[in-house]
Amino acid sequence: MHALILGAAGMIGRRLVDVLVAEGRVGGQPLTGLTLLDVVTPTAPEGVPGPVRAEAADLTAPGAAEAAIRDRPEVIFHLAAVVSGEAEANFDLGYRVNLDATRSLFEAIRAAHEAEGYTPKVVFTSSLAVFGPPFPAVIPDDHILRPATSYGTQKAMGEMLLADYARRGIFGGIGLRLPTICVRPGKPNKAASGFFSGIIREPLAGQEAILPVPDTVRHWFASPAAAVGFLTHAAELDLARLGTRRSLTMPGVSATVAEEIEALRRAAGDKAVALIRRQPDEAVQRIVETWPESFDTAAATDLGFRADASFDAIVAQHIAAFHGG
């Protein structure tokens, strides 16, 4: 099977490429080709037994969606997006990338579907930001979509489009509401959630980390490896099992900042914890107050999606990947 990854140079996209190439499979079949697109030129991997196209492409540009599906990939992972903080700061950019480019992609697939019967499987990455307050303590699978940010609104609209195009048989579609990814490697990005990773990643690298919110803040997490596991599992899943529920909240680990810090202490000791500097930031606190804390994800769990075992496991995974164990 040929796979297309949109947003292939991103944090999750890069890991997904590595896993698909290492496993040599996608959607339960041998991997026969890869198309990797991103505004930042993705790195072309070695070892794919078939054509690899890794190119810079701005999916908001006219004709970009048609060009993206030129190789008629059987599986499309749509990860390209402007993240939460940036979509809030730049209204036009957020709507252009997160909504308009998604619709253009779906329209390009529709044209090819109508012309030649092309019917790929689309795995769309949505977010917990489709939900907004007030929240119950544990949010059920069918909680109302009531986004409190532009990013969440754009993802919710993406979910709706996905459901409608899939209902019409234009493509097989599944939306995954990813938990906040932690520990996010590399430099901090513009996501307001960045500190959740920063307070683990920076101390483990011997650097100071800023904590802008109280220790009592609770949130829903998955490791980068778990996120890639959700994507590869979605690509394999028989979508008839979804019924009318096209987008699913992915299982995660619910943890407070205090629990994160204790997991860091167990892994790296008091010296690492001492590198966390509390510097309350009201703007970040206000955003975080609108975020959910915990979910009942029975629908996804029943379909075989699996979370990390604990927050300690999330920390251990980051240490194994970036600090040689």
Ligand SMILES: NC(=O)c1ccc[n+]([C@@H]2O[C@H](COP(=O)([O-])OP(=O)(O)OC[C@H]3O[C@@H](n4cnc5c(N)ncnc54)[C@H](O)[C@@H]3O)[C@@H](O)[C@H]2O)c1
């Ligand atoms: N990381 C998280 O905590 C998290 C949580 C929930 C959902 N998600 C979603 O998962 C997906 C992947 O997230 P990530 O953490 O890897 O984000 P990321 O920012 O690292 O990757 C997104 C990629 O999209 C690319 N992109 C942006 N605009 C583009 C355009 N116009 N054309 C082509 N490419 C463009 C970026 O260059 C980037 O490489 C995103 O859709 C994100 O909204 C992530």
